[in-house]
Amino acid sequence: MAIKVIISRWVPAELADDVKPLMIKLRGLAKNQPGYISGETLINVDEHHDVVVVSTWNSLEEWQAWLANPVRTQIESEIEEMLRRPAQYKAYYCGELQKASPVASGEPAGTRA
Numbered sequence: 001m002a003i004k005v006i007i008s009r010w011v012p013a014e015l016a017d018d019v020k021p022l023m024i025k026l027r028g029l030a031k032n033q034p035g036y037i038s039g040e041t042l043i044n045v046d047e048h049h050d051v052v053v054v055s056t057w058n059s060l061e062e063w064q065a066w067l068a069n070p071v072r073t074q075i076e077s078e079i080e081e082m083l084r085r086p087a088q089y090k091a092y093y094c095g096e097l098q099k100a101s102p103v104a105s106g107e108p109a110g111t112r113a
Helices: 013-030 062-067 070-081
Strands: 003-010 036-043 050-057 087-091
Touching: 003 062, 003 070, 013 036, 013 070, 013 087, 050 062, 062 087
Parallel strands: none
Antiparallel strands: 003 050, 003 087, 036 050
């Protein structure tokens, strides 16, 4: 079942020009990953530091494979160094409600601290 992933980042205004190319690079790499459908970046009109990326994936498993990809994690760590707070990740099923299933790590499926 398709999912949408929402990544929220607080990007300091003075570092926006440094973060932007890294986010573009991530999007370009994600486009070539199995299961990637689409993505968009949203910038809060009142608070420009509030940046949200919404991506759509064929399945939770394909998203989790990209989440664990070492190339992605390296670029993400470069972005995280510039943020004032850690990015927040949330994954949502598209469509009907799903029965909850336990996750071994104790974290909600598709999230990362």
